Amino acid sequence: MVASVTRTAIRLADGRELLYFDEKPGIDRSRPDQRDLVPTPTVSEIRYDVPVDQWVVIAGHRQTRTHLPPTTECPLCPSTPGGPTEIPADDYDVVVFENRFPSLSQATDPPVAAPLDDGAGDGLFVRRAGIGRCEVVCFTADHHTSFSHLSPERVATVLAAWTDRTRALSALPGVEQVFVFENRGEEIGVTLAHPHGQIYAYPFVPPRTMRMVATAERHRATRGTCLFCAVLHAEEAAGVRVVAATPGWVAFVPHAARWPFEVHLYPRRHVPDLTALDAAERAEFPELYLDVLRRFDGIFGTQMPYIAGWHQAPVRVGHELAHLFLQVFSIRRAPNKLKYLAGSESAMGVFINDVAPERAAELLRDAR
Amino acid sequence: MVASVTRTAIRLADGRELLYFDEKPGIDRSRPDQRDLVPTPTVSEIRYDVPVDQWVVIAGHRQTRTHLPPTTECPLCPSTPGGPTEIPADDYDVVVFENRFPSLSQATDPPVAAPLDDGAGDGLFVRRAGIGRCEVVCFTADHHTSFSHLSPERVATVLAAWTDRTRALSALPGVEQVFVFENRGEEIGVTLAHPHGQIYAYPFVPPRTMRMVATAERHRATRGTCLFCAVLHAEEAAGVRVVAATPGWVAFVPHAARWPFEVHLYPRRHVPDLTALDAAERAEFPELYLDVLRRFDGIFGTQMPYIAGWHQAPVRVGHELAHLFLQVFSIRRAPNKLKYLAGSESAMGVFINDVAPERAAELLRDAR
Numbered sequence: 001m002v003a004s005v006t007r008t009a010i011r012l013a014d015g016r017e018l019l020y021f022d023e024k025p026g027i028d029r030s031r032p033d034q035r036d037l038v039p040t041p042t043v044s045e046i047r048y049d050v051p052v053d054q055w056v057v058i059a060g061h062r063q064t065r066t067h068l069p070p071t072t073e074c075p076l077c078p079s080t081p082g083g084p085t086e087i088p089a090d091d092y093d094v095v096v097f098e099n100r101f102p103s104l105s106q107a108t109d110p111p112v113a114a115p116l117d118d119g120a121g122d123g124l125f126v127r128r129a130g131i132g133r134c135e136v137v138c139f140t141a142d143h144h145t146s147f148s149h150l151s152p153e154r155v156a157t158v159l160a161a162w163t164d165r166t167r168a169l170s171a172l173p174g175v176e177q178v179f180v181f182e183n184r185g186e187e188i189g190v191t192l193a194h195p196h197g198q199i200y201a202y203p204f205v206p207p208r209t210m211r212m213v214a215t216a217e218r219h220r221a222t223r224g225t226c227l228f229c230a231v232l233h234a235e236e237a238a239g240v241r242v243v244a245a246t247p248g249w250v251a252f253v254p255h256a257a258r259w260p261f262e263v264h265l266y267p268r269r270h271v272p273d274l275t276a277l278d279a280a281e282r283a284e285f286p287e288l289y290l291d292v293l294r295r296f297d298g299i300f301g302t303q304m305p306y307i308a309g310w311h312q313a314p315v316r317v318g319h320e321l322a323h324l325f326l327q328v329f330s331i332r333r334a335p336n337k338l339k340y341l342a343g344s345e346s347a348m349g350v351f352i353n354d355v356a357p358e359r360a361a362e363l364l365r366d367a368r
Numbered sequence: 369m370v371a372s373v374t375r376t377a378i379r380l381a382d383g384r385e386l387l388y389f390d391e392k393p394g395i396d397r398s399r400p401d402q403r404d405l406v407p408t409p410t411v412s413e414i415r416y417d418v419p420v421d422q423w424v425v426i427a428g429h430r431q432t433r434t435h436l437p438p439t440t441e442c443p444l445c446p447s448t449p450g451g452p453t454e455i456p457a458d459d460y461d462v463v464v465f466e467n468r469f470p471s472l473s474q475a476t477d478p479p480v481a482a483p484l485d486d487g488a489g490d491g492l493f494v495r496r497a498g499i500g501r502c503e504v505v506c507f508t509a510d511h512h513t514s515f516s517h518l519s520p521e522r523v524a525t526v527l528a529a530w531t532d533r534t535r536a537l538s539a540l541p542g543v544e545q546v547f548v549f550e551n552r553g554e555e556i557g558v559t560l561a562h563p564h565g566q567i568y569a570y571p572f573v574p575p576r577t578m579r580m581v582a583t584a585e586r587h588r589a590t591r592g593t594c595l596f597c598a599v600l601h602a603e604e605a606a607g608v609r610v611v612a613a614t615p616g617w618v619a620f621v622p623h624a625a626r627w628p629f630e631v632h633l634y635p636r637r638h639v640p641d642l643t644a645l646d647a648a649e650r651a652e653f654p655e656l657y658l659d660v661l662r663r664f665d666g667i668f669g670t671q672m673p674y675i676a677g678w679h680q681a682p683v684r685v686g687h688e689l690a691h692l693f694l695q696v697f698s699i700r701r702a703p704n705k706l707k708y709l710a711g712s713e714s715a716m717g718v719f720i721n722d723v724a725p726e727r728a729a730e731l732l733r734d735a736r
Contacts, residue, residue, distance in 0.1 A: 047725075049624035051595060052576065053583045054717070056624040060724040103712075103720045124602045125623045179718075181711035189708025200712060207717035208420065215421045227419060234492045255493045256417035256424040309715035327715055340557025341709055343549035344471075344568060347677035347695055349422070349575035350547075352471045356428040357415075 005160040012086070013037040018097035020089065021161045023153065031079075031088045042105040044130030046203060050123075055204045057130055059103040076194035078141050087138065093154070094161045095138040096199075104132025104200060106172065131174040133201040137161060143194050146303060147182060148293035150195075155286035162199075162310070163274040169201040170275075170315045177202045177209060177314045180274070185305025187338055188331060197308075205314045212311070213318035220321060228323030232266045241361040244291050246284040251292050253361040258351035260333035261299065261360050263292055265326040272313035272322050289326070291368075296330060298367030305338075306330045373528045380454070381405040386465035388457065389529045391521065399447075399456045410473040412498025414571060418491075423572045425498055427471040444506050444562035455506065461522070462529045463506040464567075472500025472568060474540065499542040501569040505529060511562050514671060515550060516661035518563075523654035530567075530678070531642045537569040538641075538683045545570045545577060545682050548642070553673025555706055556699060565676075573682045580679070581686035588689060596691030600634045609729040612659050614652040619660050621729040626719035628701035629667065629728050631660055633694040640681035640690050657694070659736075664698060666735030673706075674698045 006022040008029040014037040020029045044059045075086045087095050139147055139158055150158070162180045169178045182197035183190050205213070219227035232250055235241055241253040243263055251265045265288065267281050277285075296304040306328055313322035331339045333354055344350045374390040376397040382405040388397045412427045443454045455463050507515055507526055518526070530548045537546045550565035551558050573581070587595035600618055603609055609621040611631055619633045633656065635649050645653075664672040674696055681690035699707045701722055712718045 047624035049622070049626075051580050051583055051599065053579055056626055057712075057718060057720045058624075058724055059720055059722055060727065122598065122602055124599055125606070177716075179712070179716055181715060183710040188710055189706065190710075198711065200716075200718075202716075202718060209716065211421055212419050215419055230490065231419065231492055234490055238493070254417070256415035256426075258417075258424055307711050307714055309711050311715075329714075338557065341714075342551040342556055342558075343566065343675050343677050344425075344547070346675055346697075346709075347549060347679075348545075348547055348568075348570075348577065350425060350568075350570060352425045352427055354427055356426055359428065 005157055007164060010088070012088075012097065014039040014100075016098035016100065018087070018095065019161075019164075020092055021094040021096065021157055021164070023093045023157055029089060031090075033084070033088045035084045040100055042102055042107065042130075044102070044104055046128050046130050048126035050126070054207045057103050059130065074143055074192065074194050076136070076138050076192060076196055077143050086136075092138070092141050094140075094157050096135050096161055096165060099134040099136050099198070102132075102134035104130045104134055104202065106131065106133055128203070131203045133169055133172060133175070133199075135165060135169075135199040135201075137165075137180075137197040137199060139195045139197065146184065146195055147197075148290060148297055150290070152286035152290060155290060156282065158197075159274070159277075159282060159285060163277070165199050166274045166312065169199065170273075172201060174203045175201040175315060176205050176317065178273075178312060179206070179309060180312070181307065181309035183307055185303070187305035188307060205317050209311065209314055209322070210317075213314065213321050216321040216323075217318065226270050226321075226323055228266065228325065229270055232268065240358045243295065243361055243364045244288060246288050248281045248284045249288050251288060253357045253364070255357060257329075257353055257355075257357040257360065259329035259331065260339050260353065260355040261296060261304070261364065262327070262329035262357075263296075263364065265289065265292065265328070267324055271324050272319055273324055274310065274312060276324070292328060292364075295364045295367040296328070299363050300332065300335045302335070304330045304332055373525055375532060378456070380456075380465065382407040382468075384466035384468065386455070386463065387529075387532075388460055389462040389464070389525055389532070391461045391525055397457060399458075401452070401456045403452045408468055410470055410475065410498075412470070412472055414496050414498050416494035418494070422575045425471050427498065442511055442560065442562050444504070444560060444564055445511050446509050454504075460506070460509050462508075462525050464503050464529055464533060467502040467504050467566070470500075470502035472498045472502055472570065474499065474501055496571070499571045501537055501540060501543070501567075503533060503537075503567040503569075505533075505548075505565040505567060507563045507565065514552065514563055515565075515676075516658060516665055518658070520654035520658060523658060524650065526565075527642070527645075527650060527653060531645070533567050534642045534680065537567065538643075540569060542571045543569040543683060544573050544685065546641075546680060547574070547677060548680070549675065549677035551675055553671070555673035556675060558673075573685050577679065577682060577690070578685075581682065581689050584689040584691075585686065594638050594689075594691055596634065596693065597638055600636065608726045611663065611729055611732045612656060614656050616649045616652045617656050619656060621725045621732070623725060625697075625721055625723075625725040625728065627697035627699065628707050628721065628723040629664060629672070629732065630695070630697035630725075631664075631732065633657065633660065633696070635692055639692050640687055641692055642678065642680060644692070660696060660732075663732045663735040664696070667731050668700065668703045670703070672698045672700050 006025045008020045010018050013033040013035045046055045078090050079085050166178045179200045216227040235252045244251045308328040311325050313319045333339045374393045376388045381401040381403045414423045446458050447453045534546045547568045584595040603620045612619045676696040679693050681687045701707045
């Protein structure tokens, strides 16, 4: 917890936890949730895809979740006298609360009992309860803005909240990975326009993380160094894909970028996750990230849809091998064209990128 | 080549190969391409994503490709006296030709010479020419129909063309995998409405195939059987996810389906690829596949966007371990809702499926 941020925890009417992260001390956060909310049952489970050797989350209860409500009904705005929302207060800086329609939960009800068809499955139909946690992170009380327009001070508060949640969720029973992310734009299916992100605490190490940990392990065994530190140094030496940098961070388009516009923000120091960042790294991050996001918006002069996700070390597996980085990418490849994941990407896992990474870096450097 | 289908090869004005697959013998296919086409340069390359341990295709020349032209300019319709298209003939059954804007090509020009920044890259920036081939498969001369409305006879002809191309492309230098697929629907980014599919001949084994081969190898080593035959038997025994079957084929929703509606069509016999199907399997496939596609359209009473892809054995690696199957899936999860690949799927590789596989199978069985 950053010293200047005050955290206050309350419970919503249905028992879910909500946390205020305030930039000023002493604000009264006792206003209760006055809605008549019944707890939403969660029946999430995870299933093992044996041939592909990966877990898949099956969350059959989420089909009824809130879908693009009009602004007046935004559940992420502060409450008003006649309009209670998810946030009881009439204003806030940053708020984090448990998702009402979570894909993963500490209390999946009913828990998955004996597997449906295990007798016949011969070990091929593996199922478990979808233990974990899904949280929503509101970046600002202002419905009509976006992350790229937050102040650096606010981004520092968001970073403090992300860090707090990484520490807290990593300590929950059964959690193996904490994934902090933001989906921005209707083009990628965002159902609520209010500036917000999410956090998933998974009960397994995600496939992409597993691959990176395995590669880092081989690199460490053969070369004795951190793979990600090596990538960082090589990108800086090459220079052609670097977009921006500070003393503690480097932002670059990766050599084999999968997306038309993709930037990775690495801390130069080898740190496993958000909780390990030092004061200087925390102080530099907001300006750098805002610069990168504004460059995204500057490429075509429109708000870019994007996905931003923190790759953190798993809670247990290969914790010391991973190197924290933030991946930001857009599916927009031209002013009126999106990159779709069709047959090659979705069925085979082979990405076709129509924008050369060096060209993307050049466009990002020239944007603004 | 199925005996009843006649194959005729010609060259288009810019040198690309085009093949007619005719259901009746003796049709004159000598009409030349009368367009004044200059060869389109292809500068495709593949790059190795070292941390994730996967190849990515970079095809920076494709940004100008044809994008949703009006029907009168459809390049996949037969030619008319005043309107030459990609197909010189004034009618056809099934046509296959080399994509004018390929992601992979036998002649990437200029070839990738010395890597741009290899000296600095320390082995982290691996690049190669994007050797391979991309073909377009036109299923019918009728612009205003869809695969699900083809006759079984036509589907048999399409299957014959797919089989021919699998054999031919597998023999090309540098090709490691032949991927036959169809993207259907603007919702998944299809740029041409004319019913057509594609074939990619990759110069590497795709990530998903690599995983399945590795899992099949472990299964073979520990249990002595084919993993996919075991899955097939287990699904039939469980029954709850089976959608349709014939003596030679079974169609089921996989136990850990990633997509709201996903069906796998397995031949019961252990065959590696399309070239190994026997006459009975070829005869049964069209009715079964049409039945499955019509069930997809029947779920919500609208044409479903879908991706259909054949998982075939790699040309060399693990050829005897793989088991042919067709994967069909839709991103539509409700009449007015699509499944988007957002942070969890795109950055972490963790799929969240909102429709329980048993429920999807039930809806598919009840559709029609």
